[in-house]
Amino acid sequence: MSAVTEIDRRIETKPLLVVEGLTKHFPARNGRIVHAVEDVSFTVKRGSTVGLVGESGSGKTTAGRVLLRLTEPTSGKALFDGVDLFSLSTAEMRAYRRKLQIVFQDPFSSLNPRLRVSAILGEALDACGFPRGRKRKERIAELLTLVGLSPDHALRYPHEFSGGQRQRIGIARALAVEPEFVVADEPVSALDVSVQAQVLNLLGELQKRLGLTLLFIAHDLSVVEYLCDEVVVMYLGRVMERGPSKLVYAAPRHPYTRALLASAPVPDPTRRRTHVALTGDIASPIAPPSGCVFRTRCPEAIAACAEIVPPTVEIDGGHHVACIRHDGRA
Amino acid sequence: MAAISAPLQSEPNLLARLMGRPTSGIGLVVLVVIALAALLAPWIAPYAPVKLSVAHRLEAPSLTHLFGTDDLGRDVFSRMLYAARTSLSVALAVVVFSSIVGIVLGLMAGFFKKLDMPVSRLVDAMMTFPDILLAIALVAALGPTAVNVVMALGIVYAPRLARVVRASTLVIRELPYVEAARALGVPTPVILVRHVLRNIASPILVQGTFIFANAILAEAGLSFLGVGISPDIPTWGTMIAVGRQYMDQAGWIMMFPGAAIVITVLALQLVGDGLRDLLDPRLAKDI
Numbered sequence: 307m308s309a310v311t312e313i314d315r316r317i318e319t320k321p322l323l324v325v326e327g328l329t330k331h332f333p334a335r336n337g338r339i340v341h342a343v344e345d346v347s348f349t350v351k352r353g354s355t356v357g358l359v360g361e362s363g364s365g366k367t368t369a370g371r372v373l374l375r376l377t378e379p380t381s382g383k384a385l386f387d388g389v390d391l392f393s394l395s396t397a398e399m400r401a402y403r404r405k406l407q408i409v410f411q412d413p414f415s416s417l418n419p420r421l422r423v424s425a426i427l428g429e430a431l432d433a434c435g436f437p438r439g440r441k442r443k444e445r446i447a448e449l450l451t452l453v454g455l456s457p458d459h460a461l462r463y464p465h466e467f468s469g470g471q472r473q474r475i476g477i478a479r480a481l482a483v484e485p486e487f488v489v490a491d492e493p494v495s496a497l498d499v500s501v502q503a504q505v506l507n508l509l510g511e512l513q514k515r516l517g518l519t520l521l522f523i524a525h526d527l528s529v530v531e532y533l534c535d536e537v538v539v540m541y542l543g544r545v546m547e548r549g550p551s552k553l554v555y556a557a558p559r560h561p562y563t564r565a566l567l568a569s570a571p572v573p574d575p576t577r578r579r580t581h582v583a584l585t586g587d588i589a590s591p592i593a594p595p596s597g598c599v600f601r602t603r604c605p606e607a608i609a610a611c612a613e614i615v616p617p618t619v620e621i622d623g624g625h626h627v628a629c630i631r632h633d634g635r636a
Numbered sequence: 637m638a639a640i641s642a643p644l645q646s647e648p649n650l651l652a653r654l655m656g657r658p659t660s661g662i663g664l665v666v667l668v669v670i671a672l673a674a675l676l677a678p679w680i681a682p683y684a685p686v687k688l689s690v691a692h693r694l695e696a697p698s699l700t701h702l703f704g705t706d707d708l709g710r711d712v713f714s715r716m717l718y719a720a721r722t723s724l725s726v727a728l729a730v731v732v733f734s735s736i737v738g739i740v741l742g743l744m745a746g747f748f749k750k751l752d753m754p755v756s757r758l759v760d761a762m763m764t765f766p767d768i769l770l771a772i773a774l775v776a777a778l779g780p781t782a783v784n785v786v787m788a789l790g791i792v793y794a795p796r797l798a799r800v801v802r803a804s805t806l807v808i809r810e811l812p813y814v815e816a817a818r819a820l821g822v823p824t825p826v827i828l829v830r831h832v833l834r835n836i837a838s839p840i841l842v843q844g845t846f847i848f849a850n851a852i853l854a855e856a857g858l859s860f861l862g863v864g865i866s867p868d869i870p871t872w873g874t875m876i877a878v879g880r881q882y883m884d885q886a887g888w889i890m891m892f893p894g895a896a897i898v899i900t901v902l903a904l905q906l907v908g909d910g911l912r913d914l915l916d917p918r919l920a921k922d923i
Contacts, residue, residue, distance in 0.1 A: 371815075374819050376815055376818060376819060399821075400821040401821075403819060403820060403821035404820070404821065406819075407819060407820075408815070408816065408819050410812040410815070410816065411812075412812060415811045415812050415813065416811075416812035416813050416815075416816055417813055418813045418830070418831055418834070418835065419835065420834045420835055421830070421834075429817065429820065429822060429830070430820050432822075433820040433821050433822055476816075479816065479820075483820065
């Protein structure tokens, strides 16, 4: 399974994206606030794949959307190649748009049903000032081939494709502007299991070939393990644990990560994981629990967990955890 | 999801599919006949619409005067053909005018969160006036010309369309393909036309047919009340208004234009119903 992660990738150490204290609040009824993303920090190295995981409502999609300024952040910084994306004006951001792209979760609503594939890709080409004419036709054919479709698919409408094929078109659209950074927002969770692997392989392959930097949002840890160099685990808008995939998967230090890993089926009988069953639902982001947001469902919670927001500490080699009991003591 | 989006492909042969349904097929044929009659009025009409003939006043329908004659001896059939031109073109102009105003207001309210409140309240305020009352007030203020009637009725019907457009836009605005366009940096006006307007064409088209039908009735109503287009120009409404005085002696003067209105509106509603069904993928599965 981890064949791709084993291959030595040329990953530069200089980070392409540094996210610092990213916070997004949405207004709710009665003047209350939805704490969708709260003080999230992580870095993405150029050419690497970072997985952003968490269950529904953990704020991972919102975090991805905010990074692309599809919604405006409440506070925080996102240094892309040294430039804070959040401080750019709308016009300045427009120039950056082609450097950052997104692949959406739902392949059915992410393509305009009234446009042919050539028009969908053509819009992306317009966005980066690609000239019209014969060269454009060739470029569209090239893009379709790149994602494993046939050039004559260009004249069809989205409804003539299967979910997996539509997702490939979505990927082609994102790649048309030759971005440096791509957010893949649960790109396979809406697909059949048999198609999931194909699309994942495609993403991994394109990432290597084009030297892309990928932020892969998912709720399935096994998918992330397969694809990602680093993983960021979110719960209720906050980062619980983050670090190189190998370290996090081999020795998860946060009770939430352990619970997530335990819930993922592992097709390897020799591999053992402690079973931690999570009970209850994710707490409301309108009134998040005091102290550690995970304490209401944490099997290891103690009284002190309600007192302070656990600081994020680095354990070793980029492995960070936000739990006051990460070393087993109180 | 796949099953729902599949029937969308049918657009190219929409006309054929409209004809394939008995109700909308009949409606369409009737509309075409009426439109042709209006267009070809100078060649079909046996008499000039304004030709007076005092000797033949208030004659009942016969072979020489198919629909009879009016109080001035004018041929009712010929007048109806010419009246169709005014009535239908006024209605069409009302549809175009109210569509432009309604689509612009609706897109503004639906797409831009900050504009939603003011635009929606304006639309609500306009809708609190009874249709015909507002039209009368506007025509009275502007003067009874064809252009002013179109403007007045356009203003009356624009809010309805604005509401439909706003509601549909609210849905489309949140869809990932609009987000994708924003992520690409596509200018907002292009997003509005290419992604939003294109995908809300069906409700606009359907609402348009209803406005067309309503505009024919409203124009007739205005003419009947004497605040419409000047009575020298025949419209179905003015013909009914004039014929009303001779209702018991010569009922045909108002009966035939009345029937024309009923038939046209009915045909439009049939086509509108058919369009609504065919353009809604959930209702179109029988085709």
